[in-house]
Amino acid sequence: MAQIPVDLPASGEPETGLDYVRRMLANAKRTSLLMLDAVARAYGDKVAEEQEALGLLADIAAETYALESAFLRTQKIPEERRELPLELTVIYACDAADRIAVNASNLAAALVDGAELATTLAELAPSTKVNTIATRRRIAAKLLEVRRYFL
Numbered sequence: 001m002a003q004i005p006v007d008l009p010a011s012g013e014p015e016t017g018l019d020y021v022r023r024m025l026a027n028a029k030r031t032s033l034l035m036l037d038a039v040a041r042a043y044g045d046k047v048a049e050e051q052e053a054l055g056l057l058a059d060i061a062a063e064t065y066a067l068e069s070a071f072l073r074t075q076k077i078p079e080e081r082r083e084l085p086l087e088l089t090v091i092y093a094c095d096a097a098d099r100i101a102v103n104a105s106n107l108a109a110a111l112v113d114g115a116e117l118a119t120t121l122a123e124l125a126p127s128t129k130v131n132t133i134a135t136r137r138r139i140a141a142k143l144l145e146v147r148r149y150f151l
Helices: 017-049 053-074 085-109 113-122 132-146
Strands: none
Touching: 017 085, 017 113, 017 132, 053 085, 085 113
16 A cells, blocks of 8 residues: 655644644545555456445545535635634534544455554544534534524
């Protein structure tokens, strides 16, 4: 399996806001590439017969696409109006990273065995968690404050 380096923040502190989403997007893209490469190597020309693997790849690609779309749309919002959409995007990025990781680990388990599986899973881009409960509470409080749903 090809190795793609994962850049860690120099400070060791978790990123926030758009930096966090940008990092989760980069990790999602790396994971997509790793899994595409692994499937291509494992199945070669017979990949069309491996519907389960293709389904997992499709799910990873769809999550990555949706995450990039959310990131780009949030970036376009003027900074003075970005607070709530950014928190929604951060929540989505965190949840999408988890879904991508589950699909990638299921796919890796189908492709390799034993010790190689542990190595393969370690190569997948790590997910950094955010406090989604507190973030969801802030979102809910903001929506209750204005008494409507808006973006």
